[in-house]
Amino acid sequence: MYRRAEGGMSAIATASGMSAPQFVALLTLASAGDNIVSSPFLYGDSQNQLKVIFKKFGIQARFVRTDKVEDYAGLVDGKTKAIYTESISSSPAFLVAPIKELVELAHSHHLPLVVDDTLGMSEPEAEEERQLREEDSTNDEHCYPPHHKNTASMTHKDDTLATHSTASGLEKQFD
Numbered sequence: 397m398y399r400r401a402e403g404g405m406s407a408i409a410t411a412s413g414m415s416a417p418q419f420v421a422l423l424t425l426a427s428a429g430d431n432i433v434s435s436p437f438l439y440g441d442s443q444n445q446l447k448v449i450f451k452k453f454g455i456q457a458r459f460v461r462t463d464k465v466e467d468y469a470g471l472v473d474g475k476t477k478a479i480y481t482e483s484i485s486s487s488p489a490f491l492v493a494p495i496k497e498l499v500e501l502a503h504s505h506h507l508p509l510v511v512d513d514t515l516g517m518s519e520p521e522a523e524e525e526r527q528l529r530e531e532d533s534t535n536d537e538h539c540y541p542p543h544h545k546n547t548a549s550m551t552h553k554d555d556t557l558a559t560h561s562t563a564s565g566l567e568k569q570f571d
Contacts, residue, residue, distance in 0.1 A: 421510045425480045426477040428454025433478075435493060436460060437485035442512070446480075465497040472505050483513040 424434055434446055436459040458476075460467035461497035468479060479502050495511065502509040511550040 398416065422450070422455075422478060422480065423453065425508065425510075426450075426455045428473050430477045431458050431471075431473070432480055433457040433460065433468055433476055435461065435481040435485065437489060437491050438482055438507070438512075442482075445475055453471045463494060465494055465501050468498065469501055472501070476505065476507060478502075478508050478510050480510045481512070484513055 426432055432446065432450070432455060434457055436443070438446075443459075451456050456475075458471040459528075462470060472479070479498055481495075481498060483495065485491045485493070485494055493511070495509075498509050
């Protein structure tokens with residue numbers, strides 16, 4: 397269902413919102429020696445996972461100082477495997493991420509943009525976004541909650557990631 401709704405190659409359903417963007421998406425993309433460029437305006441436990449848990453796996457989390465795309469660009473290098481943000485930050489500021497600009501930056505470096513959309517759009521806005529996404533065949537991950545806040549899903553359009561994530565046995569795919 398999610399795969400079709402998002403127009404992705406496959407979909408992954410997880411038991412918690414923390415699982416979708418980080419353990420499934422980012423750990424599938426990055427390995428020891430790699431880095432993830434991230435917004436600093438994240439849910440506290442998301443920051444903690446990136447700073448502490450990923451470090452144990454040898455993956456560096458690089459946090460930008462502001463929400464300006466130039467700051468993200470300055471941290472991207474040959475070891476960067478993804479750019480990560482929340483559509484609307486769960487920090488007290490509730491900042492809206494510059495998604496369009498981040499997509500352009502990610503694509504210019506052939507990187508996926510992983511977006512946690514927990515505080516994202518209402519159903520009419522989500523439908524409009526799905527229609528726009530159908531017109532733009534990007535290779536980005538999109539994490540968003542269904543109607544319940546205790547579950548999350550992730551879809552992606554990159555066939556390589558779909559194959560890799562399936563082979564790693566980290567998830568069960570749903571149609």
